[in-house]
Amino acid sequence: MNRFAEFNRFTNSPVANFKGELYSLPFNMYTFNKMWGVTTPEEAAAKIEEQRRAAGITEPRNLEEQAISLVGADIYEKLIKGYTQKQWGRPCDQLPAFIIKRLPVRLTFDNNYFNALYQGIPIGGYTKMVERMLDGIEVRLNVDYLANKAELDKLAERVVYTGPIDAYFGYCLGPLEYRSVRFETEVLDMPNFQGNAAVNYTDAETPWTRIIEHKWFEFGRDTQGNELPKTVISREYSSVWKPGDEPYYPVNDAKNSALYAKYKALADREAKVSFGGRLGEYKYYDMDQVIARALDEAKKSNK
Ligand SMILES: Cc1cc2nc3c(=O)[nH]c(=O)nc-3n(C[C@H](O)[C@H](O)[C@H](O)COP(=O)(O)OP(=O)(O)OC[C@H]3O[C@@H](n4cnc5c(N)ncnc54)[C@H](O)[C@@H]3O)c2cc1C
Known part of the structure; x- marks a missing residue:
């Protein structure tokens, strides 16, 4: 790039x-100092451990229990609960535990959200x-590939389709949720x-x-x-999301993942078309990941 x-x-x-209380993200020593007044990594680790133990959750049955079992009640209540509920439109005790696999906790004074070696915005x-x-x-804007498929397909040996995979197949198996x-x-x-x-x-x-x-x-x-x-x-x-809205985040739960797998099987039979990106693969990608994925795919198809 x-x-x-x-x-x-x-x-x-x-x-x-x-x-109105401000906390540093991702969870790190600044966050823990503000939350509990602790000043050393040892005190912070002990506080988290004390809260995890007090919750006594061994097998989390939902996202709420999962989060509390990882970081304890205070961080969950103030920094995870309301935000996650708004993001998914459902209370955390009605969300599956798998949405949060890990909650990285840094025992250093480091507010950098990413662990990447390089980070930046194009000037x-x-x-x-x-x-x-x-x-x-050549770029043609405001042209719907699906509405002009036959004509556009004639122009190309190979098509990279970055739209929603279910739309490509006319939602024949039902819509994927976003x-x-x-x-x-x-x-x-x-x-x-x-x-x-x-x-x-x-x-x-x-x-x-x-x-x-x-x-x-x-x-x-x-x-x-x-x-x-x-x-x-x-x-x-x-x-x-309702049909017609801009789809943003795929909902990779069991139901939608199974539906995507069926669409993927149909996509694999389209010899000339590669399905790529967050909508074509029904997968959340950050930009660096989607660029890496595109380069990878390009290398494979140029072989
Ligand atoms: C709210 C939000 C915040 C984000 N923040 C970050 C961030 O901070 N950092 C980061 O790295 N990533 C972020 N991302 C992710 C980033 O936007 C994606 O990684 C990236 O846009 C994926 O590229 P893509 O080519 O797969 O999909 P898109 O960028 O969505 O491109 C797909 C293209 O296909 C076109 N298309 C679809 N259907 C048709 C059709 N039928 N005919 C013609 N054209 C069609 C669309 O118009 C679109 O231009 C964020 C995403 C969202 C939703």
Whole structure:
């Protein structure tokens, strides 16, 4: 990707807002100090262990029990419960335990969300990066491949389809479920709304899951290095997906995974078409993962 963009040094360090109390994410020594006043890793580990033991959960039957058995009641109540409930639209004791397999706990003062060696945002934005990737390539916008399939298929030896796999087959086995997100974007006449790119609202009462303040992905400055007098924020509301909405997060539960497997079997019979990406494979991918996946697939099909 470095051929198409220069990346800045943005580091994702989200903040959690629980009813006005602010906590560092992911869970680390700053979080534990704020939560319990502990100052050493040993004290923090002991506190987590004490809470896990007090809960006495050996075989978690749902997400609530799973989370408490991993990190204890305080972190669960303030940082996981409300947020997860909003994300999935159901109380945590009605969600399956498998959604949370691990909850990484860092006994260091490290607010960096990712463990990746490199991290950054393309300078000038993703649109510029994608424009450079497409330089010299014919692009037709607002053309629905499925509505024009026969004609478009004639143009290509090989088709990479990145739309929803169930739509490709006319939903013949029924629709796959997704969670969707509604964004409410505002331009505010102030230079700094929340001092961070992402603030997650982890209580159940606040209707949005998080607020993104976009300027902090580029350190509050434009490409000439000027500070910006205004700011753009987006509130994100997690919502149920209905056919016609933009699908965002696949719901990889047993029912949908089984349905996807059936569509995948149909897809494997389409000799000329590769199904790729988060919708084509019904799988949540971060951008780096989806790029790696695309490169991998391209190598395989060029052999
Ligand atoms: C709310 C949200 C936040 C995210 N945040 C991050 C993040 O912070 N970091 C990160 O790394 N990743 C993040 N991601 C994930 C990232 O967006 C995906 O990894 C990436 O977009 C996947 O690329 P893709 O090509 O698989 O799918 P998409 O980007 O969805 O591309 C699929 C394309 O196919 C087109 N298409 C579909 N059907 C048709 C059709 N019938 N005809 C023509 N075109 C069609 C669509 O219009 C779309 O342009 C986030 C995702 C969401 C939903």
